[in-house]
Ligand SMILES: Cc1cc2nc3c(=O)[nH]c(=O)nc-3n(C[C@H](O)[C@H](O)[C@H](O)COP(=O)(O)OP(=O)(O)OC[C@H]3O[C@@H](n4cnc5c(N)ncnc54)[C@H](O)[C@@H]3O)c2cc1C
């Protein structure tokens with residue numbers, strides 16, 4: 354595989370019969386990339402009960418949708434996806450393959466690259482075509498640096514960070530083609546067995562990735578009680594609560610709160626960082642927020658360097674007061 | 685039972701941002717002087733995962749833990765650290781042009797190294813090396829060796845030739861198992877790493893460390909280091925941050941909070 358040039362292929366993860374936001378964000382990126390590399394945007398969706406997926410993906414920018422609808426795909430399982438996905442990529446022969454930098458994508462993309470004997474750039478923030486070649490920009494060194502890489506072979510596989518791209522406004526009238534894939538999966542080839550899945554429910558019902566306001570708590574909260582106030586404020590503003598790894602490590606909050614390099618990526622209108630020092634590993638998960646406001650007792654805290662507004666003070670005093678002031682404004 | 689833990693020596697990933705420097709011209713990291721390499725944190729936790737398996741197997745069990753590293757220089761201290769934690773022996777593939785950022789070459793050469801070691805039941809790696817943050821080598825290695833791989837483990841248990849892993853997901857935990865031989869990548873949720881005991885630290889000096897050069901395991905020049913890399917580093921830089929922080933002050937917490945709440949209302953967030 355060295356001269357693939359048939360557009361851009363996007364692996365879109367589905368939640369039930371709906372694409373996840375990251376999938377739609379990647380379709381927008383794919384659209385822009387095909388302006389330079391030519392060819393179609395092909396969306397690939399694996400799942401169970403995907404009758405309406407084709408139209409949705411076309412309205413968000415796909416020219417061609419390949420649907421692999423099979424109850425073996427109702428949950429992500431890398432080994433189950435690989436045979437079909439590799440075959441699809443060989444057949445479509447895209448110049449670029451985009452995969453979400455999600456739990457599933459980070460587990461899938463490197464395997465795919467080695468199977469196809471091509472290379473992968475993980476956690477990309479940008480892909481640009483320069484002189485006909487895809488250039489992948491990704492964070493490295495814990496978020497302190499960026500590298501831009503190009504590959505000798507094609508397709509170039511890139512996993513894309515959530516919220517690094519903006520989805521297009523869907524156009525219902527857009528036309529495209531929907532095809533159903535015939536699976537070649539031999540279930541006997543699957544060597545890993547999922548014996549149990551336990552999911553935490555989103556607190557307060559607002560998902561961190563789609564919340565307009567995210568409040569992140571760190572060690573400066575002083576203990577698990579600090580998260581109670583954050584939850585209270587989040588509820589008042591329809592926001593979500595996240596945390597630094599250090600706070601998660603101490604079990605001050607659920608694991609799933611972790612924002613950062615090895616946690617979740619958020620880019621809300623407002624990220625309120627409370628008692629967080631601003632390590633690059635943390636900023637890797639919230640640096641794309643529209644506005645960062647931070648509250649820290651140390652005027653020299655690193656976090657102020659990425660903040661639009663800063664408050665030097667004790668979070669244990671400021672946060673209850675903030676809850677109070679918001680209540681007043683809402684009254 | 686034989687466990688291989690792949691570890692990469694890197695510059696301490698937790699140095700203050702102000703100390704971190706890059707030569708943009710040469711596209712390389714400028715190492716902080718006087719700082720010796722450490723085990724990449726997830727790899728250190730992979731060593732811990734192996735030790736926990738051996739602990740659980742109990743006294744007199746035949747669990748052998750081998751550390752495997754590919755490095756150009758400065759690997760000795762990191763290998764020592766892993767041995768001091770309690771690993772039994774180590775193999776260093778010493779490669780003068782090793783650049784460390786090419787997942788493809790690293791995975792291929794690790795595979796070759798591990799095949800040369802012989803029969804291995806379990807391979808552990810970090811979820812990603814904390815320098816380039818790629819997260820490619822573990823899965824690549826499993827693909828090349830054609831063994832099952834389970835990523836992002838917070839717990840790894842072995843019983844009757846089966847590895848059972850608790851996998852960390854963003855919104856939960858998945859329990860996954862596979863028959864050995866298998867590869868597992870370790871995430872930070874594995875938790876705290878033990879301190880090297882005095883006894884193990886003293887024993888570490890005497891533990892066997894094999895140092896191989898690529899030719900020793902049948903790798904020729906075209907297959908190693910920079911000459912084998914299939915990607916090009918076009919640019920390496922530190923992003924500039926041009927945000928000016930405006931401080932909100934006031935006479936009391938409620939005054940400060942009121943100003944912040946007002947800003948939020950103006951931004952239509954309340
Ligand atoms: C490979 C790697 C991956 C990592 N991945 C992640 C990741 O995904 N996410 C992540 O968050 N971290 C990650 N980390 C850890 C990261 O480097 C930091 O250690 C961590 O983010 C620090 O958390 P913190 O800011 O809560 O704690 P600290 O760094 O201890 O900061 C606490 C802050 O609170 C302030 N403070 C103290 N008291 C008060 C008070 N009363 N009121 C207000 N402020 C107060 C202090 O001034 C300080 O700035 C990773 C590290 C490594 C090496």
Ligand SMILES: Nc1ncnc2c1ncn2[C@@H]1O[C@H](COP(=O)(O)O)[C@@H](O)[C@H]1O
Pocket residue numbers: 690691692724726727730752753754755784787790794808809810811812813814816817818819820821822
């Ligand atoms: N040079 C190396 N020597 C030994 N193991 C390595 C090396 N590079 C990467 N690894 C292993 O592969 C994991 C993932 O690395 P990476 O794909 O580079 O992020 C690391 O956590 C290590 O366990």
